[in-house]
Amino acid sequence: MNLHEYHAKQLLAQYGVAIPPGEVCQTAADAKRIAEKLFADGAKIVAVKSQIHAGGRGKGTFKSGFKGGVKICKTADEVHEMAKAMLGQVLVTKQTGPEGRRVTKLLITMAPNIQKELYLAVLLDRATSRPVVMASTEGGVDIEEVAAKTPEKILKESIDPAVGMMPYQARKIAAGLALDGDLIGQGAKLLLGVYKTWWECDASLLEINPLCVILTTDAKRALLAVDAKLSLDDNALFRHPDLQAMRDLAEEAPLETEASKFNLNYIKLDGNIACLVNGAGLAMATMDIIQHFGGQPANFLDVGGGASQEQVAAAFKIILQDPGVKGILVNIFGGIMDCNVIATGIVAAVKETGLKLPLVVRLEGNNVEAGKKSLTQSGLTIISGDSMADAAKKVVQAVAPA
Amino acid sequence: MSILVTPQTRVLVQGITGSFGARHTQLSLAYRTQVVAGVTPGKGGQLFDNKVPIFDTVAEAKKQTGATASAIFVPPAFAADAILEGVDAGLELVVCITEGIPVNDMVKVKRAMEGKATRLIGPNCPGIVTPGAGKSSNGGCRIGISPGYIHRQGHVGVVSRSGTLTYEAVWQLTCRGVGQSTCVGIGGDPVNGTSHLDVIKMFAADPETHGIIMIGEIGGATEEEAADWIRQNCKKPVAGFIAGATAPPGRRMGHAGAIVSGGKGTAAAKIAAFKAAGIGVAPTPSEMAETLLKMM
Numbered sequence: 001m002n003l004h005e006y007h008a009k010q011l012l013a014q015y016g017v018a019i020p021p022g023e024v025c026q027t028a029a030d031a032k033r034i035a036e037k038l039f040a041d042g043a044k045i046v047a048v049k050s051q052i053h054a055g056g057r058g059k060g061t062f063k064s065g066f067k068g069g070v071k072i073c074k075t076a077d078e079v080h081e082m083a084k085a086m087l088g089q090v091l092v093t094k095q096t097g098p099e100g101r102r103v104t105k106l107l108i109t110m111a112p113n114i115q116k117e118l119y120l121a122v123l124l125d126r127a128t129s130r131p132v133v134m135a136s137t138e139g140g141v142d143i144e145e146v147a148a149k150t151p152e153k154i155l156k157e158s159i160d161p162a163v164g165m166m167p168y169q170a171r172k173i174a175a176g177l178a179l180d181g182d183l184i185g186q187g188a189k190l191l192l193g194v195y196k197t198w199w200e201c202d203a204s205l206l207e208i209n210p211l212c213v214i215l216t217t218d219a220k221r222a223l224l225a226v227d228a229k230l231s232l233d234d235n236a237l238f239r240h241p242d243l244q245a246m247r248d249l250a251e252e253a254p255l256e257t258e259a260s261k262f263n264l265n266y267i268k269l270d271g272n273i274a275c276l277v278n279g280a281g282l283a284m285a286t287m288d289i290i291q292h293f294g295g296q297p298a299n300f301l302d303v304g305g306g307a308s309q310e311q312v313a314a315a316f317k318i319i320l321q322d323p324g325v326k327g328i329l330v331n332i333f334g335g336i337m338d339c340n341v342i343a344t345g346i347v348a349a350v351k352e353t354g355l356k357l358p359l360v361v362r363l364e365g366n367n368v369e370a371g372k373k374s375l376t377q378s379g380l381t382i383i384s385g386d387s388m389a390d391a392a393k394k395v396v397q398a399v400a401p402a
Numbered sequence: 403m404s405i406l407v408t409p410q411t412r413v414l415v416q417g418i419t420g421s422f423g424a425r426h427t428q429l430s431l432a433y434r435t436q437v438v439a440g441v442t443p444g445k446g447g448q449l450f451d452n453k454v455p456i457f458d459t460v461a462e463a464k465k466q467t468g469a470t471a472s473a474i475f476v477p478p479a480f481a482a483d484a485i486l487e488g489v490d491a492g493l494e495l496v497v498c499i500t501e502g503i504p505v506n507d508m509v510k511v512k513r514a515m516e517g518k519a520t521r522l523i524g525p526n527c528p529g530i531v532t533p534g535a536g537k538s539s540n541g542g543c544r545i546g547i548s549p550g551y552i553h554r555q556g557h558v559g560v561v562s563r564s565g566t567l568t569y570e571a572v573w574q575l576t577c578r579g580v581g582q583s584t585c586v587g588i589g590g591d592p593v594n595g596t597s598h599l600d601v602i603k604m605f606a607a608d609p610e611t612h613g614i615i616m617i618g619e620i621g622g623a624t625e626e627e628a629a630d631w632i633r634q635n636c637k638k639p640v641a642g643f644i645a646g647a648t649a650p651p652g653r654r655m656g657h658a659g660a661i662v663s664g665g666k667g668t669a670a671a672k673i674a675a676f677k678a679a680g681i682g683v684a685p686t687p688s689e690m691a692e693t694l695l696k697m698m
Contacts, residue, residue, distance in 0.1 A: 028597065051538060069655065086488075124505060124509070124593070124594070126592050126621075126622045126659075127623065129508070129509055129512045129513075129593045130509060131509065131511075143664075144665055147664070160513070161506075161509050161510050161513045162513050162514075165428065199506065202504055202505070202506055204505065219656060233504055233506070233656075233658075234654070235478065235502050235503060235504045235506045235658060236504035236505070236506065236507075238479065239479070239480070239504070240419050265656045267650070267653055269648075269650065277566075278566060279564060279565050279566030280565070280590055280619075280647075280655060280656025280657040280660060281562070281563060281564020281566060281567040281617070281619055281645050281656075281657070281660075282564060282566035282567050282570065282588065282687075283566065283655070283656060284564075284619060284620070284646040284649055284655050284656070284660065285564075285567055285570075285643070285645040285686075285687040286647075286650050287648045287649070288645060288646070288647045288669075288686075288687075289686045289687060289688070290648075291647070291648045292685065292686050297648060300649070300655055300656070302656040305565075333566045333569045333570055333573075334549065335528060335547055335548055335549045335565060335569055337568060364569075364570075364573065365549050365552070365569060365573075366549050386661040387688050388687055388688045389686055389688035389689075390423070390569065390685070390688075392686075
């Protein structure tokens with residue numbers, strides 16, 4: 001689950017990480033009020049930042065034509081103008097796809113006097129099965145490019161889960177980032193706080209880009225986390241009800257949200273052949289084989305091993321809500337899954353939805369004979385596939401333009 | 403004849419009284435697996451299905467029955483604990499079926515298991531099957547949730563991150579009269595106990611395994627790691643399939659470990675590594691058995 005920048009910063013602040021002062025708002029009037037307070041407290045410049053779950057906001061463009069999802073302002077009136085131009089509008093960035101995201105929240109924050117931009121992230125290192133803290137002097141840019149062109153500029157510190165991140169490791173990174181004097185101590189505190197946030201929130205990724213060396217209003221150097229991106233491990237959400245409450249449904253595809261209510265794993269794609277499969281690996285392979293035979297999958301959908309008839313029917317109805325769908329492939333290899341549960345679920349769903357689109361079903365495994373019988377006895381027009389390849393070819397053919 | 407488990411392996415089931423564990427214990431018993439004990443704290447002294455004694459702890463179950471392997475069917479919030487209890491009791495093998503364990507719990511488990519003799523398979527896996535000589539391969543050892551009847555005793559080793567894709571490969575082999583030595587599901591999580599390479603080394607050393615099918619998917623680099631070793635060390639024919647070529651980047655495709663992050667872990671990279679290692683690449687999942695058999 002992804003969090004907005006403002007939520008990520010709230011959490012970081014709780015763990016003692018220095019962030020620029022700021023507040024989230026949903027109206028231009030509130031934006032102005034927050035800005036007035038920031039200016040009164042000594043800010044010279046205030047940033048207006050669109051809150052969406054995607055990067056590239058600064059360089060993005062709104063569908064209204066307004067350029068830039070992050071704006072720097074010198075007065076509260078300017079903040080008000082920018083907020084009015086952004087709120088309710090759809091922002092398109094390199095990462096949102098052409099459909100963009102509607103902006104309903106803005107983070108109004110003090111924009112500091114930035115001297116240097118650094119990079120910091122905490123994530124799982126799959127090679128060692130341990131957390132790793134990654135840092136670089138090359139902040140404010142795409143870290144993947146840095147990794148590709150100048151990998152020596154990326155510092156990595158592996159964390160032993162038996163002891164957590166140690167202060168010496170934080171100092172080592174701080175020194176590696178060319179921080180000196182009192183910035184070593186500040187840096188170490190910030191790094192330890194960032195790691196603690198990652199660990200205690202059960203995050204999968206926490207990225208601070210940029211982490212900035214700034215000059216405060218009284219000309220002292222300080223470190224601030226100027227942007228924050230936090231993704232949480234979905235498997236751990238059950239033990240973080242406070243973080244679950246930070247879920248933003250507006251950032252999810254509606255069908256994916258609907259599917260999650262039934263504990264179905266559904267991801268919407270762009271094609272016209274819908275899939276309903278048991279097992280994630282088989283579901284991925286089903287998408288692959290559709291494409292192999294010249295079709296385009298409309299979705300990934302894993303109904304899981306223990307799916308009930310209701311879940312199967314719900315899954316069916318969800319995939320049909322995608323207007324792009326022109327045909328359906330059901331591919332089931334029943335291990336835990338009972339083929340007859342799938343079959344009766346499909347029959348129920350087809351009758352309820354009055355399905356007219358081509359439906360290809362391939363069943364194999366546990367209780368397959370009963371499942372096939374339920375399909376033939378339903379009286380419905382269902383094309384049967386003998387193998388995965390056979391079923392995929394048939395569905396691609398069925399949706400191909402005549 | 404097999405790796406990790408034989409028809410004689412004595413198995414205990416942690417979570418035997420939960421509906422999921424109960425159902426699959428019954429299926430394993432029907433397969434004639436040697437399920438000798440169950441563990442559910444608080445239900446010690448009871449009998450499962452009038453056959454299998456239940457204990458409060460793994461240590462007690464092991465002591466009383468001589469079990470050496472465990473199947474874990476415990477909910478995600480308690481599964482890491484169940485794994486470590488099995489390790490602490492000195493079991494040789496722990497197979498964790500549970501999907502949905504928090505990643506950091508497994509990070510801690512793996513750390514705690516360093517230096518311990520127990521082998522962990524999974525989590526988030528279908529388990530292990532060494533097929534038997536009986537009808538529908540009964541009489542073998544079935545730990546987990548795989549359908550027993552699709553198997554056949556024989557000489558092909560199967561190792562996979564995906565449960566249902568394993569069943570596809572196994573069924574293709576069985577339908578062609580080709581049996582399996584052992585089928586190992588290593589699971590779909592990013593942090594797990596046993597990698598593709600760990601299993602392939604075992605298959606390479608097993609005189610009864612003559613060919614190997616390796617099934618992988620996007621995310622991580624264990625397929626590449628295995629391919630590199632195979633290229634340098636494995637004399638036996640290996641065929642493979644990688645799922646997820648059409649998966650969009652940055653999305654978790656069902657399995658917690660099936661994600662292309664920062665451009666790494668793509669299907670294309672894994673397929674390239676397979677080809678460089680002389681591993682036969684099945685272009686579709688329907689051709690996994692065919693691809694291997696052509697090489698044998």
